[in-house]
Amino acid sequence: NAGVTQTPKFRILKIGQSMTLQCTQDMNHNYMYWYRQDPGMGLKLIYYSVGAGITDKGEVPNGYNVSRSTTEDFPLRLELAAPSQTSVYFCASKQQGYGYTFGSGTRLTVV
């Protein structure tokens, strides 16, 4: 039982490049989330999904896109990377009424 798996663990992007951060969970959780964490700050919600085919914006969605074609996968897409998107990205999942399980994060640097 792997829980929440994020890939890659580290990535360096040039300004204007695009990339997809992968997140998959094997717990059959309906709810999935993407957060970003900046130095000295708590996590901020980017996007979330309450089930396959349903996504919604969180607090800081600008510059990102998501999709949820299956229960297991919730990829986060950056289309035109900017230095302000340098951060650590965490994916999480939960089932209604239960706690969140977080992945170990993707550290992204945009130069």
Added chain:
Amino acid sequence: GQQLNQSPQSMFIQEGEDVSMNCTSSSIFNTWLWYKQDPGEGPVLLIALYKAGELTSNGRLTAQFGITRKDSFLNISASIPSDVGIYFCAGQLRGGGADGLTFGKGTHLIIQP
């Protein structure tokens, strides 16, 4: 968006000391959660609180959900070296938590030998 004020920002303590940290909010939350984050890892849930006034323990950790539903505190008794890390409070506005958590900025706990 919602704001959680977590204090203190950092703590430097001796091994064996007790620790106390708290979170306050201008909004009412239905659930309060406390997480610990180790370097290079995601947050791990320590304690979840679901009712105003609730006091819950997990080993040496004790947390309370404030009566006003706008605050929570976490105590750690007899600290040990593995307690080092960043502690986050998080609030959940709605039951079920479909729309995610609001996090405090964290309390960085450092234990001096």
